Amino acid sequence: MERKNYPVGSENYHLVEEIGRGSSSTVFRAICKPLHETVAIKILYLDQNDLGSIAYEAQTMMLVDHPNLQKAHCSFVSDHYLWIVMPFMAAGCCLRIMKSDFPNGYEEAVIATILRGVLRGLEYMHHHGDIHRDVKAGNILVDSDGAIKLSDFGVSASLFDAGDRQCSRNAFVGTPCWMAPEVIMEQNYGYKADIWSFGITALELAHGHAPSSEFLPSEVLYRTLRAASPGLDHKTDKKFSNSFMKMIDMCLNKDPCERPSAQHLLKHSFFKKARSGDYIVRKILTGLPTVGDRATEIVVKEEDLVAKKRKISQDEYNEGIIAWNFEVEDLKTWSSQQVLDGEASTSCKDQVVVQQRGRFTVVIEIDEHNAQCQKLGKKKCSLNRNDK
Ligand SMILES: Nc1ncnc2c1ncn2[C@@H]1O[C@H](COP(=O)(O)OP(=O)(O)OP(=O)(O)O)[C@@H](O)[C@H]1O
Numbered sequence: 001m002e003r004k005n006y007p008v009g010s011e012n013y014h015l016v017e018e019i020g021r022g023s024s025s026t027v028f029r030a031i032c033k034p035l036h037e038t039v040a041i042k043i044l045y046l047d048q049n050d051l052g053s054i055a056y057e058a059q060t061m062m063l064v065d066h067p068n069l070q071k072a073h074c075s076f077v078s079d080h081y082l083w084i085v086m087p088f089m090a091a092g093c094c095l096r097i098m099k100s101d102f103p104n105g106y107e108e109a110v111i112a113t114i115l116r117g118v119l120r121g122l123e124y125m126h127h128h129g130d131i132h133r134d135v136k137a138g139n140i141l142v143d144s145d146g147a148i149k150l151s152d153f154g155v156s157a158s159l160f161d162a163g164d165r166q167c168s169r170n171a172f173v174g175t176p177c178w179m180a181p182e183v184i185m186e187q188n189y190g191y192k193a194d195i196w197s198f199g200i201t202a203l204e205l206a207h208g209h210a211p212s213s214e215f216l217p218s219e220v221l222y223r224t225l226r227a228a229s230p231g232l233d234h235k236t237d238k239k240f241s242n243s244f245m246k247m248i249d250m251c252l253n254k255d256p257c258e259r260p261s262a263q264h265l266l267k268h269s270f271f272k273k274a275r276s277g278d279y280i281v282r283k284i285l286t287g288l289p290t291v292g293d294r295a296t297e298i299v300v301k302e303e304d305l306v307a308k309k310r311k312i313s314q315d316e317y318n319e320g321i322i323a324w325n326f327e328v329e330d331l332k333t334w335s336s337q338q339v340l341d342g343e344a345s346t347s348c349k350d351q352v353v354v355q356q357r358g359r360f361t362v363v364i365e366i367d368e369h370n371a372q373c374q375k376l377g378k379k380k381c382s383l384n385r386n387d388k
Pocket residue numbers: 019020021022023024025026027040042070086087088089090091092093096138139141151152154291
């Protein structure tokens with residue numbers, strides 16, 4: 001098939017509407033003028049981001065060639081912004097569809113279909129020596145024909161890299177609720193970290209939210225390390241099958257060596273429930289508002305929420321409880337006061353070293369004396385900047 005040439009240069013694209021906003025970028029639906037084609041364009045602000053990882057994301061997206069991985073047509077720099085031109089995925093991401101129309105999660109056959117697509121994409125990535133490192137519903141895109149693609153390679157890493165990127169493979173990256181224990185511990189983790197995040201994503205799609213999402217990110221990390229792995233509940237999740245429950249349990253084994261590979265997992269009986277793209281269209285896409293309309297609705301809701309949160313966090317701060325926000329002084333204040341409910345760890349080895357994207361090193365320690373006296377692991381946290 002003849003490959004189309006997507007032109008570089010912002011003058012070749014007409015931005016129609018905002019369809020998504022990530023932590024470091026805004027995504028637009030746009031028209032490629034010379035080709036008269038609808039595309040999605042992710043625009044990243046270069047001065048706010050780590051150039052290395054941005055270049056890597058653009059490069060990875062251009063090189064991937066798999067029906068379940070989001071590809072980039074081209075990328076270019078315009079006025080300090082990096083533009084990544086990609087195929088437009090008309091239904092947006094699974095998270096947004098779920099938040100707007102399926103707040104309590106999807107039915108099992110839909111989940112199996114979505115997850116099979118993701119797993120095929122992961123199998124390809126792992127086979128080519130890449131780890132995704134940010135598998136979650138927010139990074140699973142759906143097209144109008146029900147096609148599923150894993151996106152957002154912003155934090156992916158190559159298993160074959162040496163030097164700087166090899167170091168970044170040991171770094172603390174991803175999103176707290178979906179992070180594998182070995183990633184939090186900064187062990188030399190591999191592609192099995194994606195299988196953990198995949199298991200968490202399965203629970204997210206089943207319940208409408210990731211496990212522990214109600215906790216502060218710092219607390220989530222601590223629970224991932226200390227508490228039993230999450231899973232489907234025999235009593236409250238009766239509508240789901242045993243094979244779904246077992247598949248999730250296999251992914252959420254704390255020992256990465258015991259987790260199956262993507263290739264192995266694809267053979268699990270749970271994926272026999274997966275259906276075609278048509279099924280996704282019928283079950284979740286029919287009658288959905290457009291991504292643009294949903295994005296506008298979400299931006300309005302988010303702005304409302306931010307305003308409310310600003311007020312709440314000021315109130316919480318006044319009470320001595322503050323959120324995980326990596327403001328050094330705030331974090332120090334928070335951590336010196338923090339005690340996790342119900343944690344009763346008394347082990348002498350209770351020291352956890354956490355690093356956030358190479359900028360800060362956070363050392364969380366359990367105060368053993370307190371742990372023994374109060375039957376509570378009192379958590380102390382110190383934070384050092386790495387770029388000094
Ligand atoms: N090709 C696309 N077609 C349609 N919608 C898209 C496309 N790419 C991204 N989006 C929408 O934009 C949102 C943000 O995109 P993306 O996750 O790539 O940004 P990000 O800055 O990397 O986010 P984060 O770092 O917070 O995960 C997605 O959740 C999705 O709703």
